[in-house]
Amino acid sequence: MTGRTDTALIIGDMQTGILANHPFSRAPVPPMRELVRAAREHGFLVVLVRTxxxxxxxxxxxxxxLFTAFHQAGSLFHEGSGETDIIPQLAPRPEDVVITKRRTSAFAGTELDLVLRAHHVESLALTGVASSAMVAGTLYDALDRDYRATVLSDACADAEADVHDFFMERVFPARGARVMTVESWLGAL
Structure with a gap:
């Protein structure tokens, strides 16, 4: 292990099929690209999560x-379909970790906690889609596991902008998470 390993950048559900079928999910891509570049530069663990x-x-x-509907909706979330691949703009490198989840939270039934603890991670920067689903579920699990968590608001999105805003302004801070923009977070590095 090299670099700083106390912080991990988690990027959730930025999959080819999701971005192709849900236009709202494309907005976080530019800030995510900058986040990935900066995280790697600072030696942070980059974790890409897919459903x-x-x-x-x-x-x-x-x-x-919900997951029955996802499964029955075609190949969008099916193993091997290509639609579950991480988008090329965020393509994982060998030093990155790809976590496959089968529920909303990136912790539920996965090795995420094991990987984070193996890297001595204590702080998470959380991004992804949707704010009210993957981001919220993963955040709640992270906080229950005593991680310090920051949600990067402009690197998250939800199908409904007002739902996104509600989670960022009210729900996440009330749960103990810091909510920041990508620019603010990068400026504090």
Whole structure:
């Protein structure tokens, strides 16, 4: 391990299929590109998270109506479809970590916590789509696991702008997260 390993940049669900089918998800790409460049420059761990479900549906419970709908909606979240690939603008490098999740939170049923602790990470900078789903779920899990968490507001997006704003202005700060713009966070490095 080289560089600073106390901070990780987490980028969630920036997948080719999501960006192709949900235009709101494209807005965070330019700030994310700058974040990835700066994180690597500062020796931070870069973690790219994607949602992927088994084609057979073995990992989808009928009790989970959201993920059942995701699975039944075609190949958008199916393993091996190509639609779950991280977008080329954020292509992982060998030193980056790619986490495959099968639920909303990047911690649920994944090795994310293990990887972060192996790198002695204590602080997370969280980005991704959607603000009210992946970002919120991962943030709550991170805070419950005693990570310091910052959500980078302009590197997140939600289908509804007012929902995004509500989470950034009210919900996340009330839960104990810092909310900053990418420019502010980079300026504090």
């Amino acid at each position: 992927e479900l088994r084609v057979s549906g073995a990992d989808v419970s009928e009790n989970n109506t």
